[in-house]
Ligand SMILES: NC(=O)C1=CN([C@@H]2O[C@H](COP(=O)(O)OP(=O)(O)OC[C@H]3O[C@@H](n4cnc5c(N)ncnc54)[C@H](OP(=O)(O)O)[C@@H]3O)[C@@H](O)[C@H]2O)C=CC1
């Protein structure tokens with residue numbers, strides 16, 4: 463498959479890294495005003511780095527627009543005349559609807575909104591997908607591509623904002639929890655690097671345990687909380703301080719914000 467990524471910033475370069483790691487393309491165009499985030503891929507086979515969005519579109523079948531909401535409209539207009547019914551167009555822009563994309567490139571085009579997270583660079587993204595009606599024909603192809611870079615879920619477009627908060631912003635929320643645990647461990651006497659390793663492997667173990675056992679988190683928590691022990695003392699204090707409530711309120715604030723993000 464001939465793929466182009468237009469916009470190679472934080473997410474575009476992460477998608478590029480994941481695709482290159484998988485060698486899942488016949489050619490890959492990486493196009494940006496400033497290509498510094500992908501200069502490391504200059505010598506990769508079948509990869510072309512360019513400043514010309516039109517060149518990338520003309521040489522590709524699948525075009526992934528990885529631009530900020532305030533930039534995507536002008537870039538879509540720039541390349542609209544080159545996009546045909548043969549192309550599959552994907553957008554990762556948060557809050558930028560299928561309807562808006564259709565209004566620029568035409569509703570007869572295959573369009574899929576894709577919401578990955580930065581773990582796509584290492585093939586561990588949770589990626590949500592929503593297609594326009596024509597794009598439904600290509601949803602299996604999209605799943606095949608992104609299943610190689612993690613796990614996918616096809617959802618209605620109305621849920622894509624919520625999925626962005628839980629999965630795309632969510633990776634930052636989890637990282638903050640790892641960081642806070644590290645800070646706690648340092649206070650208990652570990653060196654910073656040791657503290658980081660302890661927090662990270664424990665977080666990885668918790669996620670892996672839930673994934674592999676299929677159990678509810680509380681069932682696993684019950685196996686850890688010795689009666690009158692230190693775990694329940696810590697958990698209850700965290701809840702007295704509002705841990706679950708803070709997380710849920712943060713998720714709600716993030717959701718309110720994403721619903722305000724417009725293309726401007
Ligand atoms: N970062 C993340 O984890 C996630 C981001 N998203 C969404 O992905 C999109 C991209 O986010 P992110 O990668 O963080 O943003 P970045 O700003 O890091 O990347 C966007 C890139 O597009 C470039 N660009 C701007 N205008 C043009 C143009 N006319 N032609 C070519 N390239 C251009 C920017 O260049 P310059 O900097 O010079 O303007 C920049 O390098 C956003 O819509 C965001 O909502 C979705 C999920 C996760």
Ligand SMILES: O=C(O)[C@@H]1CCC=N1
Pocket residue numbers: 556626630631
């Ligand atoms: O913070 C943002 O707005 C973007 C969308 C999700 C992740 N980054």
